[in-house]
Structures are given as structure tokens and as C-alpha cells.
Amino acid sequence: MPTKKTASHFATQSRIILPGSQKAAFAQTATEKPAPAAIRITVSVVVKRKAPLKTANRLGKERLTRVQFRQAHGPDPNALKLVRAFAKEYGLTPVPGTPAPGSRIIKLTGSITAMQKAFGAPLVHKTTETATYRVREGSITLPSELSGSVEAVLGLDNRPQAEPHFRIAGDTRNFAARTAQAGGFATPHASIQPSAQQANISYTPVQVAQFYQFPANASAAGQTIGILELGGGYRAADITAYFKSLGQPTPKVTAVSVDGGKNSPSTSSSADGEVMLDIEVSAAVAPGANIAVYFAPNTDQGFLDALDAAIHDTTNKPSVISISWGSAEANWTQQSMTALDAACQSAAALGITVTAAAGDNGSTDGGTGNNVDFPSSSPHVLACGGTKLTGSGTTITSEVVWNELANNEGATGGGVSNVFPLPAWQSSTNVPAPGKATGGRGVPDVCGNADPATGYTVRVDGQDLVIGGTSAVAPLWAGLIAVANQQNGATAGLLQPQIYAAKAKAGFRDITSGDNGSFSAGPGWDACTGLGSPITATLIPFLTTTASGKKPTKPKPTKPTKRKK
Template identity: 70%
Template sequence: MATKKKSTPHISASPRTVLPGSEKSAFVQTADEKPAPSGTRITVSVVVRRKTPLKAANRTGKQRLTHAQYKKNHGADPAAVKLVRTFAKEFGLTVAPDTPGPERRTLKLIGTIAAMQKAFGVTLVHKNHEGTTYRVREGSITLPSELVGPIEAVLGLDNRPQAQPHFRIAGEAGDITANIAQAGGFAHPHASGANTSYSPIQVAQLYQFPANATAAGQTIGIIELGGGYKTTDLTTYFKSLGQKAPKVKTVSVDGGKNSPSNANSADGEVMLDIEVAAAVAPGANIVVYFTPNTDQGFIDAIATAVHDTTNKPSVISISWGGPESSWTAQAMTALDAACQSAAALGITITVAAGDNGSTDGLTDGQNHVDFPASSPHVLACGGTKLEASGSSISSEVVWNELTNNEGATGGGVSNFFPLPSWQANSNVPAPTNSAGGRGVPDVSGDADPSTGYIIRVDGKNMVIGGTSAVAPLWAGLIAVANAQNGTSAGFIQPAIYAAKGKAAFNDITSGTNYSGSPTGFTAGPGWDACTGLGSPIGTKLITVVNPSSTSSAKSKGSKKKPIRKRAAKKSPISRGKPSRSR
């Protein structure tokens, strides 16, 4: 007699377990809350575990991997992918045709709101905030028990805004241009009367970036969660600098697009990032990854850039972020994992540390750091106030205009990420939460709008500051370093925190990043939680971050390329003394 074949138990019948770190805080309370339409179809990103975890030597860049090696050994666990596909089928979800390759460790699942709610044990509602309706989930995600572990994060059920750009426009309080530019709530005009402003080239000169060196052959990736750029603005701007306009390419992630409108948007952020990075790294290609302002979009964009084997960015600049407390633990872990992958692949990521001082703009009486700047696998960039005498720095202190409600550099101690080994001797203050310890920022640069950057946005020249300017400034410097050294700098923290790294920085020892209570942080000799190690001395920094200078970080098969130089050009903006804004 034939034996009956045992049926495989359905995943959908398994007991459910909370997905660790998926707790989502409550959104704004509104009177017009409504259930999300059950038939609406949405796409979520499911991040699965690696086939093999990255080694510590990979995460700190000591043992770099090629993209092929990474994909083979550290991409998605095939068993986890199989489980997710089975799970999706049982709950009426489909795998999107454009789901990424295994190196991304992300499966995109499509389904109705009703199916998503059942699959992930959530309730999705529509809430209106400041005229915009968002799809919101509150509380935790639950999964069949056997999927907890194989699945590390589920992103996209909730599409509330995740981050803010970190730029501020200088201008007198009554300045129409500045006020219009801030109408989107992204920044605040700087009200000081007589401000110094610089072209990005002048800032680079003050920080001793190598004269006339190029970043030819390098690609700088820029992550943008809104706004856009106009090619005509770039052409006009770089002509005024006496430079050739950069080649700028856009990549759409999760439907994000280059959407320039007017100064009433995040265009100021996009133009600041492109113009600063390209001006200080002439010859570099620029690739802008546009994505929606959600945790799903943010993480998908970084992962897309890190694994982009077509454009191959060697450095990625990020000027968006938000307080750690505004993120779910699963989202921070997933984003940090993408940054670990960048370190393993020899890609540097620079991130703005925030513009709201030690509290990061929160009013709970506590200090907070901005994420993703607090990820230990990115270069967190704080802000200074830079003053010059001729071609030399005459004064540089912590950027702090909080008493005038005009911002200050972010900085402090993470409550989520532990103290990294390379910061062990930096006297980082104790975290509020014992699980934390990572000090922010790592480095700094000019950010005060009163000593800001001359930038062209939507047909107008304006002066912009904020730590949003510092991330692309450092990205440009790293691109120049990569071109000069003939190999990518990759994860630079171990090198810059080493004893020899001190000579590559202007140590900022004056200023604080707080006003009133709570007490924040004070600058002092060496690393501090206002300006990190300090602002760069470009030529020395390039030598320090050369991985070929230490055998432990030497990249196999890399050959030093000759330094390419361009003819020196003077321009109305870059010639002579810094300009004075009226």
C-alpha cells in the first residue's frame, strides 16, 4: 500500500513573533485619521540576513572585497530568500520584477494594504500632517517565528518623512530670497548683518587642498531625499568659478526623481551638495541618487549606490538625517549594514552631523545625535565658523548661533552604537544609554551660514551653510585623495584617529554646541563632540588616508596613478579676498 506524502506545514499557520527593533513610534495625532484603503497596492523592502557575516577586518576596511567576492560570500542567504518567497506566496504578495540582486539582500514585495496588514501583523492608517497625507503604522511588526532571524528588517509599510536636510541659508531677517527659500521648513535664514562668504574653491584653498589637482576618474555619489537641480544653473555657476561644469547623472531609487521646482523646496540642498563637491574635486563625475524621504527610500538609495557597479562611486555624500530616537532600531541596523558593506568594498561615506546643536532639535531635555552620522561606518561631519586673512585661516571655532536661533553643529554620543575601537583613546563622554558610546562627529569644516558658501539655486546666488556643506566638502577631498593616491581611501577612521593622523587636522579648541539646558559639549584639544578631530589640512590628509602607506590596509593589485593637473584658472568668485554679504 502506498504511503501518503506528508504535507508541508504552511508558514502562515506558524506562531507569530515580534520582529526585533520594528517598534514604530506614534505619528502626529489628527482628528481625520482613516484606515488605509485595503485595495491600494504598495511595495515593501524586506532585508534578509547575509550568507556569511562580514569579518571585523572587512567592516574596518583592512581586508577589502571586490564586488564579485562580496556578492558570492556576503550577499543574501539563499535559505532566507526561499523562506521569504514562500511567505510572500502564502500571503498573496508577489516579488517585484525589479527586486535587487543578492548583493543587496533586499526583496521587494508587492501587495494590497489588506494583504500587507495580514502578512506583517500591522494596522495601516492614513494621517494628515501639514496638508499631506501619510500612510502610518504604529507599534511592532510580527512575523511567523521561523522568519525572525532570516528577515532583519521590513521597510515601506509606513511612508512618513524620515529625515531633514541639514542646510541653512544666510540672509538678513527681512531678506525675501532667504525667507522664500526656507518656506519648506528645511532651514532658517541667518539674520546677521555683515557676513563673510566664500566660494567652495576658497574654502578648499583655506584648508590646503592641493592646488590645481583634479579628481578625474573618480565618481562622487550623492544621496538626495527630495528637490532637484537644473543643468542651466550648474553651467552658469561653474562658469563663474572658471571651471568646466561636472558631468551629473541621476539614478532613480524607489521612484525618486530629479524634481527641481523653486527655492521653496529642497533644491537648496541638492545644489549645495553638487556644487560644493564638484567645485573642490574638479573632474569628478557626479551621480545623484534620488529617492523618497522614507526609511525605505533612504536605505534603498544607500544600498543602490554602494553596489552600483555601473557608476562605481568611490565616495558617497549624505546631507540628510534625523535624531536617533526618530528611527526604528531595525532601520538603523539595516542602514548601518549597508555602510559596513561600503567599508568592505573600499567606499567612503561622508555624512552631515546635524544643524541643531547637542539636542538635535528635540525638546525633551536630553542630548541627541543625528543618524546616519552616528553610524560607526560613516565619516560624521560637524561644523565650524571659519574666518580668513588673505589665503590663511585667521580664526576657526565651533559653529554655534543657537542664541540667535540660527543653528549649531550637531555632535555628542550615540545611544545605539557602541564605542568603536578606533575611538577608544579619544576620551568620548559616556553615553546616556549604556548600549551606546560612538562619538560624533569625526571631522569638521566650515558650516556657519555667516561664513557660508556662495551657491546658485534656481537662478539665484545665495549664501548657504549648515553641516550639509561639510559632507560634500569632505567627499570632494576624498575624491581628490583617491585620484592622487591611485586607490580609494575607503574606511578612513582607523588612519585618521591614529597618532600620525593628528598632523592632518586643524584642531578646533574653542566653542560649544549648546545654549542653556541641557548642557551639551565643549571643544578642546584633540577629539571633541563638537568638531571631532578638527577641520582638514588637505595635503596632509591625502597622505594619511592613502591605504598603500600601511601594509595592513594595502589593496591588492592597486597601482598608483600619476597626478593629473589642470591649468589654474581665476574667476570672479574665486579671485582675491572672500566676499562680504550685505
């Protein structure tokens, strides 16, 4: 029998540009050829919500249960119906089980030829000295009927999106992080030898927690810390040996695969340094917490899918999510930032805190002029900046802005977003003017020890290394929040409305010395260290369930229907 052809419904419609989908040209020198037509790829399509989240939901003032969230703010059923019909017409196949409960991401699989026709985006393979990437440039187009129903399409392009914000002491050229950023495609470099670290001070995460006055015998039992990783892996033997050296029980660490990403440890000069830093710092300062590590490819699609998976994970149920990867706002498409910020809004509505590193390249964030790092620039993320800390016993003797740019060893990120406007809770903090009228959000919110010269002693692939970077601060704060959640008996959720309140000032050590290039520290909030580093025992009571102190609302129980006899 002849194959029945699908009616050309969408193909006859005029095309519209998907807002925010403009993708920059490939910057590196590379050879180019068309992407092989028969190769099958999977894209992530974000559809609109049934109903927008209320402001009170986005600020965490009115919490939602997962059931309430799915019923009111899950994917719009009409949008899903349209996308499935569109996919069928263009020869694309929806991935079974997508969207997952609570998620708005439907995944579609198809050939390169089908994808190019469906999304109006030519795809080419560009090969550099070290890797081949699938690249699209310009905008995505959609049939006009899909306007407003589709908010993002990610996965057509698989260029590396983010870099990890860790630095090994003595690695003045930051080889390890650059290798990790390329997802393993870059040429590996030798790890730093102990002799290069001898001039530096180092601390265990437990010592740093003592400096920051974590409660004695702090516990995060019953909490799960989610960690996003876009490469690398961990070895169970290293984790066991490390926590034995600290005199702590080995934490339960679970690897979660997203988009084919896996726990893949290799060498200490890879993203393993990032993975181990995140696990060891967060678990050491939050004894008893479980750790769930979400491994995904280093693409904008992988980043969003990993965050989405962590937020809607009803198996591991993280109450706080730590992100140590990011990139300057200018390196992202607007659709990617919008989709990731929307996911963080969902986290806030569900009472989940998201922490993110503010970057390791000072006020430029590695670009031209002043830039801030995303996702730390999202107002729904706790942005974590870095300091240089020295202390004796359990007492801090000095804490200043981390800035080792003169030694090519990095500096804390910080500045003003050009994408996200000034949040209400920062309105009285004298955030500098943004470079663009669309911006205004000040970065970071908080800080902690990050200078590799006063870094953290961690174990990576059988080696003891000293590692710093704002990558250490995001898991440090994630651990602090897990301890607070356990002690307060409720999740903290979005912290900013609480911690920017005047009464919370006593919970911070104000950092007033140093700069990150264009911005200087001073009394109160600043664009280097935010509100300051934590005085944890004092701060924890301020991290109440919501800004209004109300507990999450619970759905009314439904009465069972009586069966007729």
C-alpha cells in the same frame, strides 16, 4: 477552472515580533481613517547575509572585490526562498530584479489588505493640515519560521524620516529646510532676499578649499561622488552657469531614480537648496569628478534603498558617498538604523567611504536632552561637524565651533551615541559617557566650515544664495576624499582607523574654542568638531588604501575548462 489556493503553511505558524520594528505613535494632530484596502504598495525586505562580514572587512582592512562580496556576503539563498514562499502565500509579488547584485533587499508588492495580513501591522491614513501619510504604529510580526532570516521590513509607513542639514543665511526660522524635510508637503515659504545676507561673509567652495590647503591644481579625475537626496532637484543650466563663474568645466551630473524618486527642481525654498549645495560644493573642490545623485522618497525605506543603490551601483561606481540628510537617533526604528549601518559596513568592505552631516541643531539635535544625528552616528560613517571660519587670502584667521543658537541660526551637532558602542579607534580620545549603556560612539569625526554667516555662495533655481549647515561639510569632505583617491591611486574606504592614529594628527587643524550647547571644544578630539578641520595636503598621504596599507585582494583567476574533443 477554479483558482488553486495556496497551502496555508506560514499562516498556521505562531507569530514573532520582528526585532527593532517598534514604530512610534504619530505625533502630529491628524484625522485618521483606514488605508484604502485595494491600494498597492511596495515594501523592502532585508534578508540576512550568507555569512557575516569579518571585523577586518568592516574596518576596511581586508577589502573585497564585488565578486568576492557577492559570493560570500550576499543574501542568504535559504532566506530568499523562505521570503518568496511567504510572499506567495500572502498574495505579495516579488519585484523582478530584486535583490540587485550584491544587495540583500528583496522588494514585495501587494495590496494594503495583503500587507496588513502578511506583516501583522494595521495601516491607517493620517491627514494633517498639509499632507496625508500612511502610518503603522507598534511592531511588525512574522511567522516564526522567518525568525533570523528577515532583518528589516521598511515601506509600510511613509512618514518623512529625515531632514536636510542646510541653512540659508538669514533664515532664522529655518523655513527652507523644514519645507524640504516634508518632501514638498509643507507650505512653501519665500526664499531669503539678498538684503538679509549683506552682514554675512561668504566664500565659494574653491576659496574654502584653499583655506583648507587642498593641493594646487587638485584633480579628482576618474572618481565618482555619490550624493543621496530625499527631495528636490537640480537644473543643468544652473550648474553650467555656476561652474562657468568659478572658471571650472561643468561636471558630469547623473540623476539616478530610486523607488520612484526623481530630479524634480521647483523653488529655492525647497530641497533644491540641499541638492545644489551638495553638487556644487563637492564638484567645485574635486574638479574632474563625476557626480551621481540618487533621488529617493523621504522615508526610512527610501533612505536605505538609495544608500544600497549607490553602494552596489556598478554603472556609476561611486568611490565616496555624501549624505546631508538625517535625524536624531530617537526618531528612527532600531531595524532602520541596523539596516543602514549594515549597508555602511558593506561600503567599507568594498572600499567606499560614506560621509554624513552631523546635524544643525546643537547638542540636542532638536530633541529633548542630548542627542546625536543618524546616520552620522554610525561608526562606519565619517561624521562631519561644523565650524565658523574666517580668513584672508588663503589663510585662516579664525576657526571656532559653529554656534549661532542665540540668533536662531543653528549650531553643529555632536555628542555621544546611545545606540552604537565606542569604536576601538576612539578608545583613547576621551569620548564622554553615553546616556545609555548601549552607546558610546562619539560624534563628529571631523569638521569644516558650516556657519551660514560664513557660508558658501551657491546657485539655486537661478538665484545666488549663501548657504551653510553641516550639509556643506559632508560634500566638502566627499570632495576631499575623491581628490585623495585620485592622488593616492586607491580608494580611502573607511577612514577612521587611519585618521585617529597619532601620526595623522598633523593633518588636522585642532579647533579649541566654542561649544554646541552641552559640549565644548578643546585640545584633541571633542564632541563639537571631532579631530578638527583638514590640512588637506598634509592629510592626503595618511588616507591610504587601508589601515594596514594593503591593497584590495583580488580573486584568483579561474582557469578555463578544456573541452573534450
